[in-house]
Amino acid sequence: MKILDKYVLKTFLITFATVFVILFFIFILQTVWLFITELAGKDLDVLMIFKFLMFSMPRIIPLVLPLSILLASIMTFGNLAENYEFAAMKSSGISLQRTMRSLIIFIFFLSIVAFLFANNVIPYAEYKFMNFRRNIAQVKPALAIAEGQFNTVGxxxxxxxxxxxxxxxxxxxxxxxxxxxxxxxxxxxxxxxxxxxxxxxxxxxxxxxxxxxxxxxxxxxxxxxxxxxxxxxxxxxxxxxxxxxLSKLNSVNPEEQDKTDTKNMLDVSELRYTLDSLHKDLKTEIVTFSENINQKVGIPVQSKSKKSVPKKLLIKNAKVQKDVLAYYTIDEKSSILKNAMSTNDNTLLSINATKTNLDFKQKDINNHEIALYEKFVIAFACYLMFFIGAPLGAIIRKGGLGLPIVFAVLIFISFHFINTFGKRVAQENGMTPFMGAWMSSFILTPLAVLLTYRATNDIGLINIDVIFAPFQKLFQKIFPSKK
Known part of the structure; x- marks a missing residue:
């Protein structure tokens, strides 16, 4: 490794480690604030509180890691540009891509680690976290009664x-x-x-x-x-x-494992197996309900044989069914119509109830698919944030904690908002789970390509002349200069 690669990598790692620790601490404080009602007033010792926080820490990594890479990239390359180190590199024939080579390799391995972490560590920590929260109240039942809500004790x-x-x-x-x-x-x-x-x-x-x-x-x-x-x-x-x-409750071990299979507690292979089962179950229920409803309303089931019913016979049956009420009295007609209306109402209720159940199962499938894609999104987000942050830092030429933080927060909030919006829409079947999970990456990838192109060719972030040139020409036509 050459001296330049060592220097750039060392500068980035120091900045990345500092930013990661600060952001991680901030998000831990947010977690403590969210779950303060579960920790306060339960007479828990320091060890149990530490375990509670340890089990909740891994879920913070998907938020902290991309933001740390983005901010560290902007600060590192902003300092290099601000101190004219990029100018010295370019005068020596070293391009921006050559400067980023060591960091690209580092981000590649970091994205692999992020995927393995999301696939193995986060599901296990999520499972331990959920069970530990549930068992805290059983470990300390004398102080497990919270205000304004029902608490089960024995x-x-x-x-x-x-x-x-x-x-x-x-x-x-x-x-x-x-x-x-x-x-x-x-x-x-x-x-x-x-x-x-x-x-x-x-x-x-x-x-x-x-x-x-x-x-x-x-x-x-x-x-x-x-x-x-x-x-x-x-x-x-x-x-x-x-x-x-409380003899049974006090014998509960907070380390006791009672695994509940949820989407956040499964790795990629388990999610795929679960999705296969959910799809089969949904398909089976649709087929079963359609057969039952057809039998209930009298629709004949299609025969497997290729013989078709003669057209004349169908017309004759239609005429008979059309005039079938003519053979009954008025009272009998009224009774038949009431029964038909009752059957129709019951069928509609059954269809609506089944539709609600099928929608719920489809949402469950969407949630599992989103959880599967998210494990790959976090790996791609590391690369995406780097290729946004590094060119942006070289363009704005500002290091430190001032302007880089503003840009980093704006970009990450946009990324997080689009990601949340996409997942919400996908859960409600507004789009496919694949598009919902990858929407933020698809939208910000052109920005990364544009910034990299402009930084490579020494083009500013915004060309003011291009924006004001049409207005300048219009002004000159209205107010021509005197000779």
Whole structure:
């Protein structure tokens, strides 16, 4: 490797590492802010909080890596141009492509690493992250009751309006739903004005002391007509204590793995296998429903034989079906038409319900396909951001953290917005998942080609003369100069 390649690569790596660490720290703070409600007030030790952040870090890489490459490229080549180092290189016969050669090789290997990271590390971290979030509340059930939402603790679902006290154990506005023993939902509702939550780390019993409340319990009589006589049982209490057995919950290990197959937890081979199964399932359901609906409405199934029905017989059957109501009385006609309308309404409801189900399955397929393409998009985005940032830095001839940050943020926001827009439209079947995932890359690739061409040929970012030349000619025609 020549001295020039070492110098350019060293300058880029130092800038890239600094920018990557800063941006990564900023996005980690954003993650902490998003999930602060799940971390605060749960009495979690430092190790569990560290694991929570470690499992959430890999999902940040697809955002931080392209932005870091873009910003580092603009800053590196902007400094070279600002300090007239590019002028010295060009005077020695070294072109921009020759200067970028070592960085192109580095970005190539970095894009491969990005793909492997997105294909292997991110799915595993996503799976661990989702399960760890779900198990935090079970590890600390005494402090797992959040305000303004229902929290499941044992066989009880508890909602409180406000928590107070040193440890948040004083509850106000309590609503409790108790699950039925026979598994048919909740028949018992308990409402209390206030209460206290008492727990002990050495005990498997979580104690709820309720004050000034009511019990409501549905009673299901043997005869249905007796239900109006006994709709529910209501009783009042001044103080009541509920003991919840937490022996099973406290035995939960936060490292316990209960894998849930979602699109973000699968690698390329698993996504392709899942997509194949989803496509087959969708096709089978469409065929099955079409056969069932044809039988229901009386449409004959097409025969495999090549023999066709004679045309005269079809005309005769059509005439018979047209005059079939003439053989019935008015009352019978009314009954037949009502039955036909009822059958038609039921068929339409069945078609609409099936259409909704098929649309949901198609969206699931689209989401899986987008997740598959995204693993390749991140690798291409590394190259794309480099070929935008490096020529742009050479054109604007500004280094440091001023103007380069402005350009980098504008370009990356455009890239991220187009990418998000494309995926949203693809999820709703507005375009193919391939186009939705690659839309941002397809739109910004011409920009990268244009910037590289202009930087190679020493053309500025915007030619002001080309813009103002028509206006200048028009001005001269209106106000001609005097001889």
């Amino acid at each position: 066989i009880y679902t508890i909602k409180v309006n406000k928590k107070s006290g040193e440890n948040g154990n004083i509850l106000t506005g309590i609503t409790i739903h108790k699950k039925s023993n026979i598994g048919d939902g909740s028949r018992t509702v308990i409402k209390a004005k206030d209460g206290e939550l008492i727990s002990n780390e050495q005990s498997n019993i979580l104690q709820l002391v309720l004050n000034n409340g009511y019990y409501y319990e549905d009673v299901i009589p043997k005869k249905y007509e007796d239900r109006k006589k006994m709709p529910f049982i209501k009783s009042a209490f001044q103080k009541d204590i509920i003991n919840i057995d």
